[in-house]
Amino acid sequence: MSIEQLADIAQAMVAPGKGIIAIDESTGTIQKRFDGVGVECTEENRRAYREMLLTTPNLGQHISGAILFDETLRQSTKDGVPFAKVMMDNGIIPGIKVDKGTHALAGFPGEVVTEGLDGLRARLEEYYKLGARFAKWRAVINISDDIPSGTCIEANSHALARYAALCQEQGLVPMVEPEVIMDGNHDIDTCYDVTEVTLRSLFGSLYEHNVMLEGTILKASMVLPGSTCSDTASVEEVAAETLRCLKSTVPATLPGIVFLSGGQSDHDATAHLNAMNLAGPNPWPLSFSYGRAMQSAALAIWAKDLTGNIGKAQEMVFERARANGLAALGEWKA
Ligand code: 13P
Secondary structure, X not given: OOHHHHHHHHHHHOOOOOEEEEEOOOHHHHHHHHHHHOOOOOHHHHHHHHHHHHOOOOHHHOEEEEEEOHHHHOOEOOOOOEHHHHHHHOOOEEEEEOOOOEEEOOOXXXXXXXXXXXXXXXXXXXHHHOOOOEEEEEEEEOOOOOOOOHHHHHHHHHHHHHHHHHHHHOOOEEEEEEEEOOOOOOOHHHHHHHHHHHHHHHHHHHHHOOOOHHHOEEEEOOOOOOOOOOOOOOHHXXXXXXXXXXXXXXXXXXXXXXXXXXXXXXXXXXHHHXXXXXXXXXXXXXXXXXXXXXXXXXXXXXXXXXXXXXXXXXXXXXXXXHHHHHHOOOOOOO
């Protein structure tokens, strides 16, 4: 695939007023989400839940793409239509999570590195055949008194760059996700500093690995105080600090940035995105790639009556997509 074709896909992922729904929870993570609402984590329940999400009427009005987990990309609706086909028929680009999760970084207590490079080329080749056109890899950067270390940041940037180069070789747009984790009592300035050094390292590695930024999407965390920090930050402050950090680290060649929600409330995730777009024009489209902030409310509705509440749950999915789509334009009203 040419760089022009990769660039076209990347631009479609951040088309005006559209964003991504992340439904790529690994089996362990979806188990936690299902446990929270009292649903048994069977393969059929996972399939039925993802069918509810992906067949939401008119979802493509506000959703450009969806990130799936390996199992989901191989599944179909109860009528036997592969999810990838359902998505493409509705103008939603299929994406796939390709990392194999985080593992303790030896020698660095409290820090993790994402694994999954072994055999990745062959897996990407198969995912392309199954219909995926972009792929996601999530690195995790924890903040505590003495961390993150430079070694942890570099190890994760290196893995992200190797994965991104492989994606482009195999015709998939890499969505590179260095998530600076919100857990902790650190303040917003610490989050800013860690996010800045992480993004600098990431873009340095992407450059060294010949990754073409025109065909790459950044999935970023926002600059926020830690979840147990005694100081709070206003919507405007979070938006201003996040923009300042991104503008000082992310090349303007990048086709777009999408945010993860990372444990923010639905309202905050939408309000912060809206405020950043209101403060524009920015060098890149800024949109969303939310997991929890797209799904939580709908999951709670669906869980009450797995087959009886599909319509109501889908109305909630659509509402969250519409709200975040408006926030991607700076047109959302609380
Ligand atoms: P959250 O929006 O729930 O943080 O999930 C997004 C995601 O895909 C994290 O990798």
